[in-house]
Amino acid sequence: MLPTQMQETSATNRLQKKSTPMISLKNIEKVYRTDTVETQALNNLNLNIGKGEFLSIMGPSGCGKSTLLNIMGLLDVPTSGEVRIDDNTTTNFPDKQLAAFRNRKIGFIFQSYHLINDLKVLDNVELPLLYRKSTGKERSILAAQALEKVGLSNRMKHFPTQLSGGQKQRVAIARAIVGQPEIILADEPTGNLDSNMGNEIMDILLQLNRNDGTTIVMVTHDEQMARKTHRLVRLFDGSQVL
Numbered sequence: 001m002l003p004t005q006m007q008e009t010s011a012t013n014r015l016q017k018k019s020t021p022m023i024s025l026k027n028i029e030k031v032y033r034t035d036t037v038e039t040q041a042l043n044n045l046n047l048n049i050g051k052g053e054f055l056s057i058m059g060p061s062g063c064g065k066s067t068l069l070n071i072m073g074l075l076d077v078p079t080s081g082e083v084r085i086d087d088n089t090t091t092n093f094p095d096k097q098l099a100a101f102r103n104r105k106i107g108f109i110f111q112s113y114h115l116i117n118d119l120k121v122l123d124n125v126e127l128p129l130l131y132r133k134s135t136g137k138e139r140s141i142l143a144a145q146a147l148e149k150v151g152l153s154n155r156m157k158h159f160p161t162q163l164s165g166g167q168k169q170r171v172a173i174a175r176a177i178v179g180q181p182e183i184i185l186a187d188e189p190t191g192n193l194d195s196n197m198g199n200e201i202m203d204i205l206l207q208l209n210r211n212d213g214t215t216i217v218m219v220t221h222d223e224q225m226a227r228k229t230h231r232l233v234r235l236f237d238g239s240q241v242l
Contacts, residue, residue: 020051020086020087021048021049021050021051021084022049022050022051022052022053022085022086022182022183022215023047023048023049023072023084023085023183023215023217024047024048024049024082024083024084024085025045025046025047025048025068025071025072025081025082025083025084026046026081026082026084027044027045027046027080027081027082028042028044028045028046028047028068028071028078028080028081028082028083029042029043029044029045029078029079029080029081030042030064030067030071030076030078030079030238031079040238041064041067041238042064042067042068042071042078042238042239043237043238043239044239045068045081045238045239045240046240047233047240049215049217050215051086051182051213051215052209052213052214052215053215053216053230053231054205054206054209054215054216054218054229054230054231055216055217055218055229055230055231055232055233056217056218056219056220056225056226056229056231056232056233057069057217057218057219057220057232057233057234057235058219058220058221058223058226058232058233058234058235059234059235059236060236063235063236063237063238064235064237064238065219065235066187066219067238068235069185069187069217069219071083072085072183072185072217073102073106073108073185074090074093074098074101074102074106075102077091078091085101085105085106085183086105086182088101099131100131103128103131103132103179104132104179104181105181105182105183106181106182106183106184106185107128107175107176107177107178107179107181107183107184107185108176108184108185108186108187109169109172109173109176109184109185109186109187109189110172110187110188110189111187111188111189111191111192112192113160113168113169113171113172114172115160115168115171115172115175116160117159117160117161118159119159119160120156120157120158120159121147121152121155121156121157121158121159121160121163121171122140122143122144122147122156122157124160124171124175125143125146125147125171125174125175125178126139126140126142126143126178127175128175128176128178128179129142129143129178129179132179142178142179143156143174143178144156146174146175146177146178147171147174149174149177150170150171150173150174150204151170152167152170152171152174155167155171164197165192165193165197166193166197166200166201169189169190169192169193169197169201170201170204172189173189173201173204173205173208177208177214181214182214182215183214183215183216183217184205184208184214184215184216184217185216185217185218186205186216186217186218186219187219188219188220188221189201189202189205189218189220190202190220190222190225191220191221191222198222198225202225202228205218206228216229
């Protein structure tokens with residue numbers, strides 16, 4: 001192969017690698033069935049999310065937003081369709097492999113924080129690392145670094161009940177990023193906060209996206225927050241309408 005051809009091939013490979021979506025959903029259907037009722041939560045949904053993209057998802061209550069986020073986060077499986085994360089087809093992963101892959105790739109932030117009140121802040125942040133091969137000292141160092149990143153170094157020995165709502169959400173963000181995931185999925189991360197605290201939490205997410213290149217998908221009802229992200233997807237009755 002001539003040098004010019006080698007350069008062109010190398011450039012093409014780099015372009016292809018760059019253009020590979022971090023999250024790819026193809027023909028996703030999700031149906032919940034009981035003995036008497038069938039409910040279609042997602043209907044033929046196709047969505048690609050690029051590496052380093054910050055995407056927001058909006059829509060009325062019950063339109064399938066949380067279901068979609070759970071499928072992206074490998075917490076739920078579609079009734080049909082294909083889920084690819086960083087070019088890995090995850091649909092048929094065995095449970096153990098799926099759990100390890102999810103722990104390494106994805107961090108979760110929830111509206112209601114999901115902190116354990118009996119554990120100190122540092123211990124709450126360490127939790128995702130318990131499923132990895134790391135020492136207690138290594139876990140403590142990484143958790144302290146994550147808390148410093150969200151501005152809570154002075155609250156490491158506090159319990160969640162001693163924190164404000166905004167501080168609890170900062171702990172939840174620290175827990176989500178402690179394992180250095182490439183993806184963060186946030187379900188209404190500012191929903192329980194006043195506007196000032198909501199803006200502070202949003203600023204942290206924007207910094208993670210901008211400075212660390214983290215791919216973020218955020219479900220929100222707040223148009224103002226959604227406008228700060230790269231792209232907005234709207235759902236209605238389980239279908240993408242924008």
